[in-house]
Amino acid sequence: MTSSKKITEYFDRLHKQVAAANEQANKARASGIDPNKEVEIRLAANMAERVEGLISVAAPQILDAGVKERIMELEKEFDVLDWRVALKIAEEVAQEKFCKFKDKKEAIEIGIRTGFAYVTVGVVSSPLDGIVGIDIKKRLDGKEYFCVNFAGPIRNAGGTAAAVCVIITDYVRKVMGYERYDAQPDEIKRAHTEVSDYHERISPRQYFPTEGELHFLVQNLPVEIGADPSETREVSNYKDLPRVPTNFIRSGFCLMMTDCIPLKAPKLWKQLSKWGKDFGLDSWNFLEEYLKLQKKAKAKDEEQLGISPDYTYLKDLVAGRPVLGLPLSSGAFRVRYGRCRTTGLSAQALHPASMYVLNEFIASGTQLKLERPGKAATIGSCSTIEGPIVKLRDGSVMYLQSLEMAQSLSPEVQEILYLGDILCNYGDYVNRAHPLVPAGYCEEWWALEQEKAGAPPLVENVTQALEVSHKYGTPLHPKYCYHWNALTLDQFKQLVEWLPTASFVEEQAILSLPHPAKRALELIGIPHRVIKDKVILEEEHTKSLLSTLDVKEKHAEIMDAIEKSKTPDVFTLVKLISGLNLRDKSGTFVGSRMGRPEKAKMRKMTGSPHVLFPVGEQGGRMRSFQSALTAGNIVADFPYYYCEKCQDRNFLPVCLECGDITVKQYHCQECGYITEPCDHTPSQSTKQTFPLNDLFPKILKSLSLVHYPDLIKGVRGTMNDTHTFEHIAKGVLRAKHDIFVNKDGTTRYDATQLPLTHFTPQEIGTSVEILATLGYTEDIEGKPLTSQEQVVEIFPQDIILPDCAESPDVGSKEVLTRVANFVDDELLHLYKQKRFYNLKSEDGLVGELVIFLAPHTSAGILGRIIGFSNTQSIMAHPYMHSATRRDCDGDENCVILLMDAFLNFSKGYLSSRRGATMDTPLVLTTLLIPSEVDDMVFDMDISWKYPLEFYEATMELKMPWEVEIPQIKSVLFKEEQYEGHGFTHHTDNINHTVRCSAYKLLPTMKDKLQGQMDLADKIRAVNATQVATLVIDKHFMRDAKGNLRQFSTQEFRCVSCNKKFRRPPLKGACTSCGGKLLFTVAQGSVVKYVEPMTSLATKYEVNEYLQETIRLLHRRIEGVFGKDAEKQTSLGAWFG
Amino acid sequence: MNETLKKKKIIESLMDKNTLVTKQILDDVEKNIDKYYEEITPASAPSQKHNVEVVFSYQDFNKKRVVQDFVGHMTVRFKQMEALLRSRQELQQLTSISRVTPGSSVSIIGLIMDKYITKNEHISLVMEDRSGKSIKVIITKNSANYTLAKDLSLDQVIGIVGRAGDNVIFASAVLLPDIPMQQQVKQSPDETYAVVLSDTEMGAKEFMHDEFQRFLAWIQGKWGSEEQRRIASKVGYVFLVGDVVAGIGIYPGQESEVAYSSVKQMYDEAALALASIPSHIPIIICAGNHDSVRLSEPQPCLDKEHAAALYNLPNVIMVSNPSWLNIHASEEFSGFSILLYHGMSYPYYADTVNSIRQSGRQASDKTELVMEYLLKCRHLAPAHTSAMYIPDPQRDELVIERIPDYFLSGHIHKSRVKTYRGVNMVVGSCWQPSTQFQQKMGHVPDPCVVPVLGLHDRKVTLFDFKHDQQ
Structure with a gap:
């Protein structure tokens, strides 16, 4: 890696810090309290390690089988981030060169996933969750072809990477000796129907290919693209095709056919035309013709572009x-x-x-x-x-x-x-x-023109500005330019007629009101004061305006020029009249x-639990331990544990009687309770009664707590297959420190992302002395850092966290301090280790490490806190954002305190549903290598x-x-x-x-x-009318109509057990618990829009058609609920 | 009624409508007392003049809708359907689901709660009845009623005969209420015709004006071959089965496709066109999803404010959707029973009923299959989500309790005709060229085709007004 001594030292420092934390966490976890005795986050210094770490979630045998070494080798042969590396590694994994798989199909799948993970730089979970798998299907001639099935999370890969995944699939298909896909006419037509249904009904895409484009594409694709049925709506036509297993709209398919392959076709062809031949990828030569087709279709749009x-x-x-x-x-x-x-x-x-x-x-x-x-x-x-x-x-x-x-x-x-x-x-x-x-026209442009003409780089006032402009022929300084093109010729004429009536006091122009040309003065954006019936222009603006428009001397000439002007372009006219070199300010x-x-907030799961421990029905509505304590026991699914010392079945991974680590057991109908799974697929858990009243005091005692927090919340049931849960003690401590747990055991703080390349010590609230200890010793000019106002360039992995007083949510400084204190308590009392953070004050967090993680991804990047801003954004180097595969277009990321993640994160808590690995730190990149981050930042x-x-x-x-x-x-x-x-x-x-x-x-x-x-x-x-129209049309009308439609075809739910009913059962009550049934779409949610729509439409005089639409909708609502039904819910008129 | 009383009524009604009663108006009323009076009297009046009896037309009621209304609605439907099923021979020894004992042979009537196909491709139903209990019903892959069972819809009421297991019934027969075979097909003693229009969608820019004028010319006896004109002279009834106007705000982007921004103007245009139909022919009109009344079924009659112009036509009879009529009764003839239903639930069944879906036909060519299916179910929209409905705990008006002679519909924009057990099922077409949207959906509308029903021979002839044949 290429970096200066300063940066290399910086990375060394981070590296040592992570290693130390990792070591202490490993020591703590060796106690066996958690599902795994080691830290479950894989540290990866580079992309190859990340790829391997990510794929190991699906295929553990790939770990240390030589994949990462091979990737680095291939990178030398081709280039870093070159797609050919992905193709080769996919091929070799599929051919089982590194390790064996269950069968050929799995080998192919893991191969493709590995290649795909490489193209997505090993950061997003798309290679795990975005591909459902490969189907090997029959062509009409009986030969076999590939169908690659995508799922929703594919969207996180980005268009190009997702498209490359299809190329990887095709390449693997070819080397493994399978045939091309033979798209049938109905399948081709289905593609267009499905994509346009998706575009119109579900969500409009950035790029919507024409029917001709899509037909050509599907006809020529060498592998079939399939996807999970993701929507509840069926395609409008071409259903029940023999080789397409679902009639529901498949978002994965639609994404591939819009924002991925068609939109990125130029990018794909650019690469494939170079080296496709060498890889035998002639099957993609159709892209050349496709691009021509696309160009033709685009040409139409582009004329207007x-x-x-x-x-x-x-x-x-x-x-x-x-x-x-x-x-x-x-x-x-x-x-x-x-x-x-x-x-x-x-x-x-x-x-x-x-x-x-x-x-x-x-x-x-x-x-x-x-x-x-x-x-x-x-x-x-x-x-x-x-x-x-x-x-x-x-x-x-x-x-x-x-x-x-x-x-x-x-x-x-x-x-x-x-x-x-x-x-x-x-x-x-x-x-x-x-x-x-x-x-x-702006200052920096002006300065460049001055520089070119050898003119002075600064002007003090309007007189000087005019002089310079005359002398050097450079355009007039932008400060003295106005927005002339905001005027119509008529308005300009009025102004020209008005100006000569001005009188002057101390070189200020004074004009009398009322005059229609007053609006012209406003429109060109010239500052002026109005006192009673007089308009007063300051000296500088009087001068610049009058020297631009010399209305006294050249009035007739100007009027003549206006009359003769053939275009409505007032700016050009002014330029002509003034004889000055002017540029358009607008x-x-x-x-x-x-x-x-914007957002900066601690994340809370539904129900805001403190611990991933089931409280079952006994937890009551609040899912609290307090309710469960009243009930005495908890009945829920628990895994089997056994304490060998006490010779007793147990509930926790550590025996509460003797403190020994318990053994995990399996239960088999034939073999009984066993410690290793037998061949009869034994069960790992069962519904058991957990004696909370007996055990809770012991837990408190082990934490040396007498009192415990008023409300400790668990979860109704664990989501994972094996019913792995967290130690209750963690919940007690989290509740004590008022923090909440996320689905993977960590505590998260979410905030909007903003890039930041340079900062001043003052604005991040960190003293120069502390910054010096972090390696900040110089400002951007190379001067020693001594004052709070100097501008400093940020280190690539440093971040500034939000701490905003105005926000209704608690700032990250306080939240992370609570987390740090929780971690220290946990280390001390639960793991019986020494404290890690030892925070004296909230500022103590500066210098601490965090994991910076984007939603939908599975790899975090290591970050170091260097201060706090008063905004609600996480600010970090653009590289950091790119390392999480994000740009700063309004999304949010989260931070996890490093030790919290090391100690408390476990894959064991995650459900086995698709997409569960999204948004979890499976892999942690410790070292930021710019060439390995998302390529968007390269621009x-x-x-x-x-x-x-x-x-x-x-x-x-x-x-x-x-x-x-x-x-x-x-x-x-x-x-x-x-x-x-x-x-x-x-x-x-x-x-x-x-x-x-x-x-x-x-x-x-x-x-x-x-x-x-x-x-x-x-x-x-x-235009307010237009806004009112849009709000009604795009929001209120859609929601009201949708809810009205849903009202009579709605689902019902049970008030006590939340069971959903497609329609009310004849019993008239919940069939499982007898509870009362409730609407899921109430009358209120239909009628609530009527009043705002009507008053908005009236006040802003939207067009007659929309008004009639609202009236008719109102009648239809009345037709269902009766007249004036909305009065029951609305509180008076919204717009007076 | 004397003049003074009439005048009083007229002024009262004007004031009800918040019209400022000026001297001018009073003078005008004085002069045209009869015209004004006709306007305020209910439109059902002409039904006496013509041979049309409205057997059922939904009377709207407004109230707050609560969960119990939905429960009550399902219960009342169950009762109505149960009564129809009880007449089936096979269901004489009925058992309540709560009393099914394992090992016995049972017959039950139940409402389908859930339906799925098992791994072994057996059909598994969850059925409930008024006892509040539910039971699983298995129809094995090889059983006689398997194909029938495959077509079952959710929330349908059916009979099951079979052998009970532990909380399960293995069905030997699945019984639909169905309609009985008719002994003889009714025919009117005189040669008379009825005409079926639907989906005129007036007010749309693309409304096929010239073609509709051709139809009007025909019915006035001014167009067509000699035979066609002869038939025109014998037309006794015109049905307009919903979607009279294009409507406003029906779907996104409709604004650019309509000629008016007021739905009243659309009805005015419709009235203007329909006024050309000779006034001795009654025009029976129900609402569709484009009309300005609520969408939930039963849809009430078109509202008097927007469709005032239609109400003013002396020969218009407004009915609800659905509705039942008896036409052409006389001393020697009992008349025909007519069921009008616009057809909003049809796309759901065309899409979900296995045999219809797999019929290999295009979407617009399945309508008569759906109508036949619904006749067998004896319900116009059994599945909870197939069409919007008003939960009425008193009666489910979508149950087909009577047996119609004619079952008339629209909505699909293509004329279809079929007879099932003596019931003539007839779908009207439309008066708009096909849109891109329809084509994408696989709909191929066939506009300007008018089914003409011979009441004396029960034959249906399709008249095509697309081209001028003269």
């Missing part, structure tokens, strides 16, 4: 999450290019004032769904971009350049004329393959809406500034790769892969922003909806 409005982000609008701008709408977020130290890898930034002025709906960490460059982004804040321009109630227009200003003026804001900038980095445009869109506006709110740019050619390229809508900007991919395998990265925009303090979204603090849906509509009214780039 250019930069036409894209409404995709508004498709699934929900009530309460505000729309912040319609597509390409003037006044929406202005595109600003660059990377702040808190953005990149799909995260973008707004000015803190913009966030505040949006009624605080957008906080640091909130997700925005964006028109371009596509998908979504988590929002960070950046104080060095432009803030919003607002109109106040008195008519004044202000540019809000700081958070404080926004805070003080917010109540006065009547209209948000311009939302301000949204900072998006070059790398994201590369990644989305989105053409660059014109940038609005550039491109992007539409957006709020997505998911991220790391330059200190973008070149002038870049800005020019944006004007020509060039593709991003036509301009070169240093990216991660250019430093891989070099020392610089870990350090010396740049960012283009600084921000004063990551905490200096909105830290908790109003969405989370508003108590009811009604409040949220009102907040959403208030913003729709305020933001110029949003």
Whole structure:
């Protein structure tokens, strides 16, 4: 691995720390209290180890059989992350070169899984859960072919990797001597029907291939793609096909046929055209023709693509999450290019004032769904971009350049004329393959032009700016440019007629009201004050406006030019008239809406248990030990244990009488109780009566506790096959420390992900002295780190955790401190070991290790806490996020305290259902190797500034790769892969922003909806009627109709035992316990939407068709429940 | 009734509708007393003029629906169906499920709770009855009723004869209520025809206006061959079995496919078209899923506010969906029993009943199989989830208690005709070209085809108005 001395020392330090923790955990676990006497998380230093560790869950014999060595060998032969490595390793595992399998089919399956695990860098659980298995089916001519069956978790692999999995399957098929798939006409037609059903009825996909494309694809695929039936809806046509086992829609199949193979076909062919021949993969040559077909289909769309409005982000609008701008709408977020130290890898930034002025709906960490460059982004804040321009109630227009200003003026804001900038980095445009869109004129662009012309890099005031522009011919400084294109020619004309009437006091222009051109002043975004009936322009803006538009001298000339203008392009007209070198300030506006709110919260499972121990029916409604103690015993499924010393059957892995480790037993009808499983498939557990009243005091005693917490909650029953459970003592201690357990025995803290490449000691609340002990000794300029304000580059595996006072949830500092104290208690009292953390204060966590893990994955990455921010995001190097195969588009990750995971995690607790290994730390990557993380981060740019050619390229809508900007991919395998990265925009303090979204603090849906509509009214780039229409159409109407339909065909459930009934039984009560039956869809959930829909529609005057739809729906609801039924549930009108 | 009383009633009704009664209106009422009075009197009035008796049309009732209504609904259905089944010879020695003793031979009537196929491909049912107890019923793969049992629907009420085991019955016979063979097929003494329309979906942009005008011209005796015109002159009844208008907000994206943004305007257009049908012919109309009443069955009559224009036609008779009529009765003839049902439950059975599903036919060509199936079940929508319904603990109006002569439907957009045990099952077509959506679903609609029923010979002829034959 290539790294500098500093980084190598850093890694050594981490390595030693993990090793020490692992050793102590192993010592503790040797006591036999847990299902396994060793730490169950496999440490993996590199990808090869990770792959092996992951696959060993399905096939334990693969461990240390030579696979990882072979992978590393192959990597030398080809390249790291090269698909050929996956093909070869899949082939060799399938041929049983490393170890034997049950049969040929299993060998093939494990082979494919191994290859697939390699392409997904051994991080996601898709190779385990995403592939159900391979079916070897018969062709019409009787020969055999492969069908690879996918399941839901395949989606976590990502489109490319999933598609490569099909290629791996095909390769294995070929080398193992099987035939190609012979798709039949009905199977081909079924594919299109199924995919379009999925697209229309279940969830729309990013890429929807045409019928012709799909038919061609299925006809030519060398292996059949199958999948589990995942939906409850059947395909609309082509059912009961002999070789397709289900008529239900298969999401796995649909994903493969949309976002995987078709969407990634160019990428696949790019590789296969190079070396496919060498691997005999001619079966994929059809891709070449397919791409032509796809191009033809795309050509139609592309004509409009250019930069036409894209409404995709508004498709699934929900009530309460505000729309912040319609597509390409003037006044929406202005595109600003660059990377702040808190953005990149799909995260973008707004000015803190913009966030505040949006009624605080957008906080640091909130997700925005964006028109371009596509998908979504988590929002960070950046104080060095432009803030919003607002109109106040008195008519004044202000540019809000700081958070404080926004805070003080917010109540006065009547209209948000311009939302301000949204900072998006070059790398994201590369990644989305989105053409660059014109940038609005901004300081950094101006500076580049000054530099090129040899002009001074700074101007102090407007006079100087004009002088410089005249002298060097460079464009006027952006501060003195306005949004001319927001005007129509008529509005411009009005303005030109109004300006000459100005009088001047101390070089300030004063204009009299009322005048229709006042709106023009607002629209171009020029700051001005209104006092009584006068408009006052500050000196600098008077000067810049009048030198741009010399209305006194050249009035006739200007009017003439307006008359003659053939286009409505006011900016070009102004440029022509002014004789100045001007650039368009507006550039491109992007539409957006709020997505998911930010989050930082301890995870609680349903029922929020403290321990994975069954309390059965005796636990009562609360599933508590207290209820069970009242009952005396617990009746539940328990495994068999036997204490050899006491010669007694036992319930716990450690005997409570003598403290000896007990022996696990099996029970066989023929052999009796045995310690090794016999051939008669003995049972491992049975329904037993656990004498809680007898044992609980002993447990308390062993923990040296006299009092125990008021509420200790267990689970109703264990979910795993063998009914493995946790020691009750862990629950007592967790309850004592007020933390909850997750399905795998660990305690999790979830939070939104944000990237961070540089920080200041001040903002993470860690002193320079402590940072020095962690290896931070220099700032970015190489100066010794002495002050709290210096900017420091973060080490690749360091993380900053959330600790937000404004959030309704407890911060991670407190939660993890509780976990650490719990772990220490557990070590001391349960395992009889010495404490591990010994925290004196909450700050003691700095320097401690955690596992950083993404949902849906099975491999975590080791992280080190270096501080806490006041936001609700987990901030870490983009590499860290990529190591969990995530980008920062609004998702969340979790952290687990390392010792908690080492001590308490066990696979034994996990259910055997598909997908159970998702979201568990089966493997822990200890060392972050950039080339082995998800390749999305390779696109991220790391330059200190973008070149002038870049800005020019944006004007020509060039593709991003036509301009070169240093990216991660250019430093891989070099020392610089870990350090010396740049960012283009600084921000004063990551905490200096909105830290908790109003969405989370508003108590009811009604409040949220009102907040959403208030913003729709305020933001110029949003049309409130359109928002109301969308909210009704996409949310209320859908839900109300769905619930009404469901009402009469609904399921019923028993109030006491929760048993579900497809329809009510004739008995009229629960057939198993006699309990009362309840609706699953109540009348209230149908009628609750009527009032908000009606009042929203009336207030915002939605179109007549929608109004009629609402009236008719209302009548239909009345037709079922009677007139005015909704009055019973609704509380007055939502909109007055 | 004298003029003053009539006037009083008219003004009362105007005020009920919140109409401001101005002098102008009073004057107008004065002049057109009869016209106004006709508007406010119930539309059932014409039924006396024509030979149509509404035997059953659902009267709506509004109340809060509670869980017990659903329970009561199932119970009342069970009772109604039990009465039909008791007439079966094989079910004379009935046992309650709670009294089934192992080893004995038993016959039970039960409601199907659950149905699945075992590993050995036997069919296993869970049946319950009013005792509140349930029992497993096994129909082995080789038994005589296996094919029949394979077709059973959830929540159907059936009879089982068999031998009891330990909490299980091994069935030797599975009995559906079915309808009896008819001794002789009824025929009207005079040559008269009835016409079946459905799914006119007026107000849709794609409504096949010219073709419908052709139909109207025919029924007025102005179009068609000499024979066709002769038949037109003998038409005595027109049925319009649901989906009179295209409706508003029925499915996503419908907005661009309709010509109006008000459902009333759609009914106005429908009334305008139907007014061309000679006024001596009664037009019997029920609602469908596109109409502006609630979807839960029984659907009440079209509402008087939106469909006012239809109510104003003197020869329109509004009925519920489903409904029962008796037509063409006279002193010497008892008339025909007609069952009208739009057909919302049909797609469910076309898809789930084994023999229908495996019939190898296209979705739109299965309707008569479904209708026959439902006649055998004696229920229009037995499975709980097959169609939306209103839980009524008094009566399950979807039970087919009588035996119709004609069973008329729509909904599938393609005319189908079949006779089962003397019952003519007839499906109307539609007046819209086929859409992409339908094609994808495997539906091939056949618009503008009108089944013409000869009441005297019980023959059904399909008249196609797609092309001008003149």
